[in-house]
Amino acid sequence: MPQAVDCRTVCKRCNGGVSVWRRLICTPNGLASHAALDIMPHFGWEKNGSSNELSLSFLTAAVIDGTCGLGVMAMLLKRTSPPRRAAVLAGMVGGALPDLDKPFRLFFGRSCFPPSVNRLHYRIQNEDPHRLPHEIVFGAGMVAWAATVITSE
Numbered sequence: 001m002p003q004a005v006d007c008r009t010v011c012k013r014c015n016g017g018v019s020v021w022r023r024l025i026c027t028p029n030g031l032a033s034h035a036a037l038d039i040m041p042h043f044g045w046e047k048n049g050s051s052n053e054l055s056l057s058f059l060t061a062a063v064i065d066g067t068c069g070l071g072v073m074a075m076l077l078k079r080t081s082p083p084r085r086a087a088v089l090a091g092m093v094g095g096a097l098p099d100l101d102k103p104f105r106l107f108f109g110r111s112c113f114p115p116s117v118n119r120l121h122y123r124i125q126n127e128d129p130h131r132l133p134h135e136i137v138f139g140a141g142m143v144a145w146a147a148t149v150i151t152s153e
Helices: 002-012 020-024 026-039 056-079 082-108 115-124 129-151
Strands: none
Touching: 020 026, 020 082, 026 082, 026 115, 056 082, 056 129, 082 115
8 A cells, every 4th residue: 555655755746747758657666666665664474475375364454454545545646636646647557567466377377478477576575574663654644644645746
């Protein structure tokens, strides 16, 4: 969820009403933001995110995180001015894209990315199951910050 919020704030600077080019750079900005947040210590069931197992505890956390993330994304998009909405959505897509491997593995039995992309994504993870309280505080802080930034547009 923090990736979606961070991408919204990063892409506010893209000013989607100006040009198609500025909207296009928001997707790579979202990808970069996702990578930066994955490198930081964060909550995860497996140390370094290296497991290919989709355990019940992982799926429970993923469904809660994904549902909260989609809700926050919808709220932030609704509060974004129409000229900027496409750029913000592009940033959110970029921020969410690297985690599509999980639903693909669950529903189709394999990742949607080539093995080299999966290895890179797993290698940069800095996950630990004891960081959940920090993740909740960080996520809430990011939502509050993003809502403040949006209100000040």
